[in-house]
Amino acid sequence: xxxxxxxxxxxxxxxxxxxxxxxxxxxxxxxxxxxxxxxxxxxxxxxxxxxxxxxxxxxxxxxxxxxxxxxxxxxxxxxxxxxxxxxxxxxxxxxxxxxxxxxxxxxxxxxxxxxxxxxxxxxxxxxxxxxxxxxxxxxxxxxxxxxxxxxxxxxxxxxxxxxxxxxxxxxxxxxxxxxxxxxxxxxxxxxxxxxxxxxxxxxxxxxxxxxxxxxxxxxxxxxxxxxxxxxxxxxxxxxxxxxxxxxxxx
Amino acid sequence: xxxxxxxxxxxxxxxxxxxxxxxxxxxxxxxxxxxxxxxxxxxxxxxxxxxxxxxxxxxxxxxxxxxxxxxxxxxxxxxxxxxxxxxxxxxxxxxxxxxxxxxxxxxxxxxxxxxxxxxxxxxxxxxxxxxxxxxxxxxxxxxxxxxxxxxxxxxxxxxxxxxxxxxxxxxxxxxxxxxxxxxxxxxxxxxxxxxxxxxxxxxxxxxxxxxxxxxxxxxxxxxxxxxxxxxxxxxxxxxxxxxxxxxxxx
Numbered sequence: 001x002x003x004x005x006x007x008x009x010x011x012x013x014x015x016x017x018x019x020x021x022x023x024x025x026x027x028x029x030x031x032x033x034x035x036x037x038x039x040x041x042x043x044x045x046x047x048x049x050x051x052x053x054x055x056x057x058x059x060x061x062x063x064x065x066x067x068x069x070x071x072x073x074x075x076x077x078x079x080x081x082x083x084x085x086x087x088x089x090x091x092x093x094x095x096x097x098x099x100x101x102x103x104x105x106x107x108x109x110x111x112x113x114x115x116x117x118x119x120x121x122x123x124x125x126x127x128x129x130x131x132x133x134x135x136x137x138x139x140x141x142x143x144x145x146x147x148x149x150x151x152x153x154x155x156x157x158x159x160x161x162x163x164x165x166x167x168x169x170x171x172x173x174x175x176x177x178x179x180x181x182x183x184x185x186x187x188x189x190x191x192x193x194x195x196x197x198x199x200x201x202x203x204x205x206x207x208x209x210x211x212x213x214x215x216x217x218x219x220x221x222x223x224x225x226x227x228x229x230x231x232x233x234x235x236x237x238x239x240x241x242x243x244x245x246x247x248x249x250x
Numbered sequence: 251x252x253x254x255x256x257x258x259x260x261x262x263x264x265x266x267x268x269x270x271x272x273x274x275x276x277x278x279x280x281x282x283x284x285x286x287x288x289x290x291x292x293x294x295x296x297x298x299x300x301x302x303x304x305x306x307x308x309x310x311x312x313x314x315x316x317x318x319x320x321x322x323x324x325x326x327x328x329x330x331x332x333x334x335x336x337x338x339x340x341x342x343x344x345x346x347x348x349x350x351x352x353x354x355x356x357x358x359x360x361x362x363x364x365x366x367x368x369x370x371x372x373x374x375x376x377x378x379x380x381x382x383x384x385x386x387x388x389x390x391x392x393x394x395x396x397x398x399x400x401x402x403x404x405x406x407x408x409x410x411x412x413x414x415x416x417x418x419x420x421x422x423x424x425x426x427x428x429x430x431x432x433x434x435x436x437x438x439x440x441x442x443x444x445x446x447x448x449x450x451x452x453x454x455x456x457x458x459x460x461x462x463x464x465x466x467x468x469x470x471x472x473x474x475x476x477x478x479x480x481x482x483x484x485x486x487x488x489x490x491x492x493x494x495x496x497x498x499x500x
Binding site for chain 2: 037039040041042043044045046047048050051052053072073076077080081102104105106111114118149153155156159176177178180181185188189190192193199200201202203204229230231232233234235236237238239240241242244245246248250
């Protein structure tokens with residue numbers, strides 16, 4: 001099995017090294033990842049400037065290809081110019097910090113997997129629910145399990161699995177749940193500060209408004225120590241509103 | 251009616267000036283837009299560095315606020331820090347170049363409107379199907395019409411309208427069609443070149459694989475000189491696959 005790996009935390013982040021290690025047990029792994037951290041870049045792609053690709057070594061050993069672009073760029077570049085064929089699966093992560101509910105929209109990790117789905121390659125995005133996570137061993141085994149499952153059973157073209165793993169000791173995990181995207185979202189606040197020259201600048205912060213209360217949502221599942229697996233796609237059509245808008249007689 | 255306007259081509263692009271002019275006839279317009287072009291940034295937001303906001307003047311007259319961030323940043327900043335209340339509607343554009351089918355995913359124009367929908371504000375993204383469009387007067391009137399319609403009739407929370415206007419003389423427009431997101435997508439190619447120092451670089455290019463053949467899709471509607479209006483949302487759950495995955499017994 002040919003596995004293409006990407007992330008948004010950058011090619012030197014511990015999560016992608018843990019993911020590569022875990023998936024080398026189930027297939028041939030190629031790593032193509034951003035040279036630098038690309039969190040919250042969403043599905044940005046680079047068109048106005050060219051990309052560079054360099055080989056990245058860790059402890060004197062070749063690890064993968066670093067692209068000075070976004071996660072979605074890495075998938076396009078990885079499939080078109082590095083592999084030059086479609087891998088059997090793309091796995092993106094392991095991300096530091098959950099990508100559930102509204103965060104799916106902002107996530108570079110998810111967008112890498114989504115770009116794969118756009119290119120008709122089955123894909124998984126996987127995150128651990130802690131920005132300072134240190135131990136990726138259980139999440140690595142979840143990635144192994146789901147990679148094998150997707151490979152055996154297949155996924156509808158254009159669909160990817162968004163996986164979130166609670167950052168708790170493995171014996172506190174309550175199981176793996178199939179979920180839907182939750183509705184929790186951010187209450188944004190811009191902190192206003194003055195720079196050393198007396199000019200104002202604004203820094204985005206805020207808190208998550210946690211409105212999900214059902215185990216069938218990603219946000220509530222991870223809060224209750226379940227691994228959450230959400231199938232997502234890139235058909236953004238709102239079919240309910242589509243029906244409603246017929247009455248507008250545009 | 252309070253109208254917040256944004257775009258992804260930057261605050262000095264002709265499309266946003268045409269939009270502001272058109273919408274000043276139907277409400278009080280506030281412009282908050284990226285200082286520089288932000289095409290294809292998708293739903294990127296700026297978290298690791300602070301934002302700056304400056305007043306932007308055109309021909310000596312105040313036009314709006316320039317933010318050195320992404321379209322989604324502009325909406326958050328516009329609602330939280332500039333208006334400090336929720337406008338009645340957000341309108342994003344008028345974009346140079348269509349945002350139909352797969353391009354909805356990459357579009358900064360659409361992401362600005364989507365950020366508004368996330369913040370519970372009704373929103374419209376509007377584009378003209380030509381990267382070098384010069385005449386935005388008809389698209390401006392379409393924006394007027396839809397802004398009034400949305401204001402009168404309302405939209406489901408979390409839904410926005412993605413509008414594409416063919417760049418043809420108005421008497422060649424066949425009408426306005428309610429559509430779904432098409433399935434046309436890019437066949438990506440990276441052009442490999444050598445820089446003046448003999449190092450390789452790669453530039454993304456490609457051609458759209460035009461697979462849509464039904465007038466009920468955005469891509470085919472605009473190809474046939476219809477204005478396309480697609481309701482989209484940010485619930486990415488693939489409900490069909492959700493049902494299928496129940497058989498996996500995760």
